Amino acid sequence: MKIAADRVLGIALIGLAAFIAVQAVQLEIPFSYEPVGPKAFPVGLSILLTILSLVMIFRPGPNGQWPHKALALKLLLVLVLLLAYAVLFTQLGFIVSSLLVVTALARLFDATWGKALITGIIMSVIGYFLFTTALGISLPSGYWFDTFI
Amino acid sequence: MFDFLIDGFGVALTPLNLGLAFLGALLGTLFGALPGIGPINGIAILMPLAYTLGLPAESSLILLAAVYTGAEYGGRMSSILLNVPGDAGAVMTTLDGYPLAQKGLAGPALGLSAVSSFVGATIAIIGLTLFAPLLAKVAVMFGPAEFFALMIFAFSSMSVMMGKDPIKTAIGAVLGVLIGTVGIDSGSGVLRYTFGMPELYDGIDFVVMIIGLFAISEILLMLENSHSTDNDGELPPLGRVFVSLKEVLACKGAIIRSGLIGFIIGVLPGTGASVAGAVSYTTEKRLSDKDNTFGTGDMRGLAAPESANNAAAVGSFVPMLTLGIPGSGTTAVLLGALMLYNITPGPMMFTERPEVAGGLIASLYIGNIVLLMLNLPLAGVFAKVLTIPRWVLVPAIAILAFVGVYQLHSDLFAIYLMLVIGVFGYLLRKLGFSLAPVILGYVLGGLMEQNLRRALSISGGDVGILWQSGISLGLWVAAVLLLVLPWLVPKLLAARKPSAG
Numbered sequence: 001m002k003i004a005a006d007r008v009l010g011i012a013l014i015g016l017a018a019f020i021a022v023q024a025v026q027l028e029i030p031f032s033y034e035p036v037g038p039k040a041f042p043v044g045l046s047i048l049l050t051i052l053s054l055v056m057i058f059r060p061g062p063n064g065q066w067p068h069k070a071l072a073l074k075l076l077l078v079l080v081l082l083l084a085y086a087v088l089f090t091q092l093g094f095i096v097s098s099l100l101v102v103t104a105l106a107r108l109f110d111a112t113w114g115k116a117l118i119t120g121i122i123m124s125v126i127g128y129f130l131f132t133t134a135l136g137i138s139l140p141s142g143y144w145f146d147t148f149i
Numbered sequence: 150m151f152d153f154l155i156d157g158f159g160v161a162l163t164p165l166n167l168g169l170a171f172l173g174a175l176l177g178t179l180f181g182a183l184p185g186i187g188p189i190n191g192i193a194i195l196m197p198l199a200y201t202l203g204l205p206a207e208s209s210l211i212l213l214a215a216v217y218t219g220a221e222y223g224g225r226m227s228s229i230l231l232n233v234p235g236d237a238g239a240v241m242t243t244l245d246g247y248p249l250a251q252k253g254l255a256g257p258a259l260g261l262s263a264v265s266s267f268v269g270a271t272i273a274i275i276g277l278t279l280f281a282p283l284l285a286k287v288a289v290m291f292g293p294a295e296f297f298a299l300m301i302f303a304f305s306s307m308s309v310m311m312g313k314d315p316i317k318t319a320i321g322a323v324l325g326v327l328i329g330t331v332g333i334d335s336g337s338g339v340l341r342y343t344f345g346m347p348e349l350y351d352g353i354d355f356v357v358m359i360i361g362l363f364a365i366s367e368i369l370l371m372l373e374n375s376h377s378t379d380n381d382g383e384l385p386p387l388g389r390v391f392v393s394l395k396e397v398l399a400c401k402g403a404i405i406r407s408g409l410i411g412f413i414i415g416v417l418p419g420t421g422a423s424v425a426g427a428v429s430y431t432t433e434k435r436l437s438d439k440d441n442t443f444g445t446g447d448m449r450g451l452a453a454p455e456s457a458n459n460a461a462a463v464g465s466f467v468p469m470l471t472l473g474i475p476g477s478g479t480t481a482v483l484l485g486a487l488m489l490y491n492i493t494p495g496p497m498m499f500t501e502r503p504e505v506a507g508g509l510i511a512s513l514y515i516g517n518i519v520l521l522m523l524n525l526p527l528a529g530v531f532a533k534v535l536t537i538p539r540w541v542l543v544p545a546i547a548i549l550a551f552v553g554v555y556q557l558h559s560d561l562f563a564i565y566l567m568l569v570i571g572v573f574g575y576l577l578r579k580l581g582f583s584l585a586p587v588i589l590g591y592v593l594g595g596l597m598e599q600n601l602r603r604a605l606s607i608s609g610g611d612v613g614i615l616w617q618s619g620i621s622l623g624l625w626v627a628a629v630l631l632l633v634l635p636w637l638v639p640k641l642l643a644a645r646k647p648s649a650g
Contacts, residue, residue, distance in 0.1 A: 078369060082368075102547070105540070119544060
């Protein structure tokens with residue numbers, strides 16, 4: 001059997017199904033008024049998932065196009081940026097964190113430094129006032145700024 | 150019988166709701182036109198905003214429904230001008246739309262698609278008005294067993310109709326249902342799959358789920374497409390801006406037939422605009438393609454799928470409003486939006502919350518007219534949206550996603566969860582899954598389990614109750630037939646052929 005993405009996925013899904021079923025069976029139910037209870041549904045689903053995965057393992061689809069190295073690196077960078085955005089969102093506040101992340105994201109999507117920086121400034125500043133004043137949404141101003149203001 | 154509609158117009162014609170229908174139509178057209186955003190992303194991004202603005206349920210739904218129908222209008226832009234379908238519903242539009250644009254008829258093509266969309270949607274809205282209250286009357290008689298059978302039917306029709314790969318559609322739906330089981334089980338109070346994290350006790354939040362699944366995965370996917378579809382701001386010339394009455398009348402048969410087909414397909418749970426577009430196009434090709442002009446820029450080949458996909462978008466409101474079963478991925482998201490307001494769509498909505506059901510239907514009439522008025526003269530302006538570079542689009546999506554999730558939860562766990570779900574969605578899409586079954590499974594799974602358990606509680610554990618009534622038995626039979634027929638019919642035909650020859 002040649003290795004296809006679908007086969008790897010199928011095996012992973014069977015693993016997931018087993019995990020789900022084991023977790024469900026181990027649930028401790030203090031008391032129950034109903035004949036079914038919370039276990040049956042996940043167990044049934046995991047059986048269904050296993051059957052479907054087996055079908056996919058024996059009849060995998062075309063392999064699809066996976067990102068080459070340079071793209072995979074970019075993908076990882078975007079993810080790291082989004083993660084950094086999450087971490088910095090409350091720390092630095094909306095304006096500063098958005099400025100940094102938007103500029104970097106725009107740069108990753110092939111904008112020049114100048115364009116990226118302008119996008120970052122416009123989106124973070126106008127966005128902040130649009131969200132807070134016009135829409136009444138409270139956004140973090142940042143611990144870092146709180147000490148100044 | 151049409152009291153709800155009169156009341157509905159009363160709701161929809163208030164200045165606020167009229168304004169929201171207009172705003173939604175405008176935003177929807179833009180979202181539909183923007184590469185990679187489409188109806189689900191548009192609604193996912195706007196839903197938390199509408200909710201925190203404190204809009205009442207019916208206003209919020211009117212806004213989101215206008216975005217949905219507007220996006221179906223906007224999706225044709227990139228199909229016709231760039232040969233890139235804006236979303237799955239617009240795939241068939243490329244077949245004759247792009248050749249028309251290449252002939253220098255982009256302007257009339259856009260105009261014709263707006264008119265066909267309008268007629269298709271109007272047919273479906275009338276269908277919805279007539280059909281929904283009737284179905285709601287039948288649905289009142291549904292007990293838990295009937296609802297369970299109905300969901301089985303919805304999942305089986307989805308597996309058959311949606312996407313190229315039925316197995317992957319089914320796996321996607323199962324994964325969605327499993328994600329829905331996380332959290333406190335309402336029947337027993339037991340914690341399931343929370344792994345000791347209190348943030349998960351209430352389950353995986355709906356907004357986090359759809360923004361992660363659609364918006365974040367879209368950002369990751371756009372990275373990949375950024376080289377292949379960027380067109381350096383060059384669009385084909387629009388030519389003359391208006392479509393002539395003669396051209397529209399030449400397509401009237403195609404438009405009306407496709408509107409009816411689209412509505413019926415839209416009503417079937419689990420099948421949406423993409424299926425309707427495909428079925429109407431092939432039907433029209435068979436019926437009226439006498440000179441083999443379909444695919445080379447035949448106006449009827451453009452009018453048919455455009456009429457059908459708008460009709461299907463409206464048709465999918467029928468099962469959502471009357472049964473609480475969404476007819477498409479986008480209506481699944483709308484259903485979730487209603488649940489944010491603690492409204493469970495279903496047969497009782499027409500009697501208990503007539504302002505929501507009636508207001509929505511009335512606003513569809515209004516929104517549709519607004520859309521036609523916006524789209525005929527402004528096609529050229531909307532087309533400019535296609536030239537917005539990705540380096541503007543992607544950061545904007547990221548900001549809206551983060552703000553949307555943050556304002557609902559104000560904690561970082563939700564944002565991390567959104568990112569994890571985003572990566573999950575990206576992997577699924579790379580593996581050839583479509584996301585609509587996942588979201589449908591996630592939305593329907595909880596209801597499915599509740600109804601199953603309620604039914605079996607009533608019967609004291611006897612599974613016979615699940616197919617005891619005529620309605621549920623009929624639904625089971627229909628579900629099985631749907632699964633078996635596509636596999637069986639070609640074999641029967643193949644068996645008949647040699648004997649006939």
